[in-house]
Amino acid sequence: MVELDLLAENRELDAMEEAEIRSLPVNLISFSKFQASMQWQKSRVNWLREGDANTKYFHGIMSSRRRHNSIVSLSADGNTIDSVADVRKVVFDHFSNHFRKVSRGSVDIGGLNFKTISELDREGLIKPFLLDEIKAAVWDCDSYKSPGPDGINIGFFKDFWEILKIDLLNFFSEFHRQGILSKGLNSTFITLIPKVESPQRVADFRPIALVSSIYKILSKVLANRLRQVVGSIVSQSQSAFIKGRQILDGILIANEIVDEAKRENKELIMFKVDFEKAYDSVDWDYLNDVMTNMNFPTKWRGWIMECITSASASVLVNGSPTDEFRFERGLRQGDPLSPFLFLLAAEGFHLIMDSMVSMRLFTPYSIGSHNPVNISHLQFADDTLLIGTKSWSNIRALKAGLI
Structure with a gap:
């Protein structure tokens, strides 16, 4: 382009030279798009090749994510809290109070005309658990989502399915009979995801529950059963x-x-x-009343209430869990x-x-x-x-x- 500009200063350009100078901006834009596409593909190749390996690239990604999600200070009651212990206390107090039961009086829903599930659907909800539906639930879960307090992701169960499947089936059979989850099985990590660019308050974070792997599989099986009937009610x-x-x-x-x-x-x-x-x-009592009015079986309601009322949680603050608290709602x-x-x-x-x-x-x-x-x-x-x-x-x- 520079050469053509210099020529144009000394003489008139011929038709071919004018056509060439008109095409240069178009070619430049195409080349820029090509370079951008190559860089994007290269970034994807880097991630596929190195993103989940013990490499400098992987640790760079993790360090960047950790810096983005870290909580250095918080604003609470008009004060800035920046000590590690105080930040942890503010976060713990916020969520332990947030999930505490609020007394607002009972809601009378007896006069509302709820749809009810059929007898066939009632039987389907509480039938014995089958190995095929447990396996389907496992394979329906993401293999590498962040694990809960047990530190095990669902990919572990897929990799060692032949070894673990009988133990899983025994767990489901016991839950079907007793309807009780053993202590610690329903523990939860709450991870905090920033909702804004520079979060200042606890309310600027979105709490996401990381449940244990066994509970997630159970919950997925129950959710798949509920999915089949919820459209009718x-x-x-x-x-x-x-x-x-x-x-x-x-x-x-x-x-x-x-x-x-x-x-x-x-x-x-x-x-x-x-x-x-x-x-x-x-409110859990309200939810139980709704299920009662919808004609859900007593056994099913017992399972659901066990799943939600036995839960406890610790909040992850910069990767470290706070003290545990019980959910009340x-x-x-x-x-x-x-x-x-x-x-x-x-x-x-x-x-x-x-x-x-x-x-x-x-x-x-x-x-x-x-x-x-x-x-x-x-x-x-x-x-x-x-x-x-x-x-x-x-x-x-x-x-x-x-x-």
Whole structure:
């Protein structure tokens, strides 16, 4: 390009030279893209070759991740805490208090019209565990996810399946008979993932539970059984975690409502509710009542309550666990059962909204001119979109329903 520019200063360029100078920027862009692609592929090759080996590259990745996730100081009660012992105490106090049971009085759900599971589904939930379904659960888990307090990842069970399978089957058979988890089997590490670039408070971290490998396999088997029946007892307003449904379905319905309201100049209310720390705040007695109203077998409810009430946790602060505390409420993010149990808990709110509509306390939005459909809410796991006509009575009804 420089040579052509110099030529252009001394004489007029011919047609071939002008075409060449026009093509140079395009070629430069193509070359830059090629270089970027090669660097990206090289980075992937490095990771595949060295990312999980005892190499300088691997330790560099680990050191970078450790620096990113390390907690040097925290802000608490207006003060900056920077000593190791005090940081650990702040983290421990926060989570041990956060998962403590909150007394708000019992919620009466006896009048709500819950769907119930069939007798065939009841039998399927509590039938004896089979080796094939245990193996399917093991192979369905990621082999190299971070292990819990036992230090064993699921890949270990896959590698030594032929040796361990009978012991695993015996464990499941014992759990089927007794419904009890031995002490320590349901211990948990809570790892803290930063939600913001420079976290200052404990609330700036997302707690993820690392459960023990044996418990994870048990939870996965139970979750797979629950997955088969949950679609028949959870309303169509819920679009997450259910076979045959997608969160995108709810999003498309919401977009259709907004488009129609704009097109036909209809006034409406759309109120998005993101239940703060929704999994963490699930009341166990309420969840058990919901399962009772849905006609879950007593044996199954006993298994589920054992899985959630026997749990204990230590928080990992810079890789070192704090003292242990017992959970008194909530569902652990990282437990395979938790998404499905949360759907059962959230079904109560769906029925409350339906009840308010049937009692004419809340007026839903009506979409469509021929055979209109009334929609009062859409649920996306722990997010809920409330939809109705624009009125103060609807605002008051929503406030009463949410409180």
